[in-house]
Amino acid sequence: MVFVSLIPPAYRQEGSGRDSNHLSTHPYPILCSEGGGVPFRWSFPMPKHDPMDRTSGFLKKNLETLPPKKRMEYLNRRLRGIIQYAYKHSIAVRNKFDSVGLKPKDIQTVKDLEKIPITKKTELMELQKKSPPFGGFEALPITELRRIYVSPGPIFEPGEADYDELGWDQGMVAAGFRPGDMALNTFSYHMVPFALQMIDNSLYRIGCITIPAGIGNTEQQVNILKNLKANAYCGTASFLLNIAEKAEEMGLDLKKDVNLKVGFVATEMLPESLRSKLEQKFEMVIRQGYGTADIGCLGYECLQKNGMHVPDDKIVEIVDPSTGKQVGIGKTGEIVATTFNKVYPLIRFGTGDLSLLTETGCPCGRTSPRLVKILGRVDQATKVRGLFIHPGQADEVVSKHPQISKVRVVVTRKEHKDEMTFQLELNGEVSQPEKLKSEIEQSIRDVMKVRGNVQFVSKGAIPAEAKKIEDQRTWE
Ligand SMILES: [Zn+2]
Numbered sequence: 001m002v003f004v005s006l007i008p009p010a011y012r013q014e015g016s017g018r019d020s021n022h023l024s025t026h027p028y029p030i031l032c033s034e035g036g037g038v039p040f041r042w043s044f045p046m047p048k049h050d051p052m053d054r055t056s057g058f059l060k061k062n063l064e065t066l067p068p069k070k071r072m073e074y075l076n077r078r079l080r081g082i083i084q085y086a087y088k089h090s091i092a093v094r095n096k097f098d099s100v101g102l103k104p105k106d107i108q109t110v111k112d113l114e115k116i117p118i119t120k121k122t123e124l125m126e127l128q129k130k131s132p133p134f135g136g137f138e139a140l141p142i143t144e145l146r147r148i149y150v151s152p153g154p155i156f157e158p159g160e161a162d163y164d165e166l167g168w169d170q171g172m173v174a175a176g177f178r179p180g181d182m183a184l185n186t187f188s189y190h191m192v193p194f195a196l197q198m199i200d201n202s203l204y205r206i207g208c209i210t211i212p213a214g215i216g217n218t219e220q221q222v223n224i225l226k227n228l229k230a231n232a233y234c235g236t237a238s239f240l241l242n243i244a245e246k247a248e249e250m251g252l253d254l255k256k257d258v259n260l261k262v263g264f265v266a267t268e269m270l271p272e273s274l275r276s277k278l279e280q281k282f283e284m285v286i287r288q289g290y291g292t293a294d295i296g297c298l299g300y301e302c303l304q305k306n307g308m309h310v311p312d313d314k315i316v317e318i319v320d321p322s323t324g325k326q327v328g329i330g331k332t333g334e335i336v337a338t339t340f341n342k343v344y345p346l347i348r349f350g351t352g353d354l355s356l357l358t359e360t361g362c363p364c365g366r367t368s369p370r371l372v373k374i375l376g377r378v379d380q381a382t383k384v385r386g387l388f389i390h391p392g393q394a395d396e397v398v399s400k401h402p403q404i405s406k407v408r409v410v411v412t413r414k415e416h417k418d419e420m421t422f423q424l425e426l427n428g429e430v431s432q433p434e435k436l437k438s439e440i441e442q443s444i445r446d447v448m449k450v451r452g453n454v455q456f457v458s459k460g461a462i463p464a465e466a467k468k469i470e471d472q473r474t475w476e
Pocket of ligand 1: 309362
């Protein structure tokens with residue numbers, strides 16, 4: 001078939017090429033899939049049966065399936081471009097380079113990024129106070145902006161006239177969103193950039209119809225879903241659960257009276273138990289994305305549910321937060337991101353979130369590395385024998401043993417060696433405490449990759465205000 005390109009200019013970026021498997025964009029959606037393409041036919045209201053192929057297809061296939069070496073060349077090329085640009089147009093970026101005697105030509109590859117100091121959110125806030133509103137990171141005059149967003153902090157984010165970020169679009173297509181879908185967007189439209197700038201624009205560009213519902217008003221949201229037969233959901237998973245419970249309370253059948261097929265969730269941790277509960281209740285597919293208000297999408301799940309693909313318009317490094325050096329594939333560290341955005345070119349932005357990357361092939365065909373999962377915040381983590389441990393891991397160990405009611409991980413140092421002790425309160429008497437102890441110690445090794453001792457303590461021994469990980473080491 002002849003593919004008619006409906007890709008707006010913003011999509012025709014360097015290196016992306018013309019993509020015959022590209023999902024076309026608004027205003028005349030055509031769904032193109034492997035081996036031909038399935039024309040999308042408009043129908044309203046949406047039929048309950050779902051004739052669309054939501055299981056394959058890419059937003060930008062050429063880019064998403066680049067062989068690893070080509071991907072690295074592509075990223076390095078775009079990195080050199082944005083570094084040159086940002087140094088020239090952003091005062092804050094130039095100051096950062098000058099502070100360590102760097103010039104743009106010193107940054108040729110992703111590895112070279114290590115030379116640039118990381119910008120943490122706290123520093124961004126301080127810089128914004130000193131040099132309002134954007135701390136000098138903006139690379140164009142304020143009069144050329146379309147909006148200014150205000151995130152908690154407060155922290156200001158510039159909203160460009162031609163929003164062209166790729167990541168959320170890629171994520172929604174990977175989740176199964178298709179042109180013509182009608183999406184209830186329940187993220188907050190108020191002040192912050194996520195619902196309006198990022199999700200709303202992305203839905204528009206992949207050819208979906210958006211209901212800008214915002215948060216709250218659960219009963220009204222249920223009625224909207226029922227009356228409009230919306231088949232897509234954007235919002236938090238916990239709010240979708242509220243919607244489900246409200247709908248059931250109103251006597252509705254979630255599979256018959258509500259037509260949800262796909263969901264894209266973000267902004268909070270997604271427990272597998274909650275995902276599968278919702279997927280079963282609605283007979284829908286739910287996938288998640290990860291990012292920040294400052295820098296946009298940094299990861300999205302495909303149908304394989306095996307981590308979050310890094311979008312093609314970001315560089316994600318995993319670094320040791322104390323040194324800023326890249327830790328390598330498979331090792332835990334802080335997520336540090338660089339965008340190619342020419343309006344707000346944040347270079348090496350420290351998210352404060354912990355994760356690790358994998359590069360093992362994904363059956364979906366996408367070749368980008370994946371964030372395995374978000375493990376928690378850097379400031380809650382600590383290092384034991386050179387490896388990061390964090391509260392999420394302690395919870396994971398506990399979840400494997402229903403006998404445990406409360407945990408505190410105490411890190412101490414004996415003869416210059418780190419020791420980690422899991423203090424555990426139990427739900428009741430156990431018949432074979434030694435056996436349980438060795439089982440838990442095995443779980444600790446499996447989850448944390450580091451050895452830990454188990455100490456059972458009496459109920460109430462762990463104070464209510466105790467931190468989950470308590471570092472008692474002294475370094476005299
Ligand atoms: Zn995948």
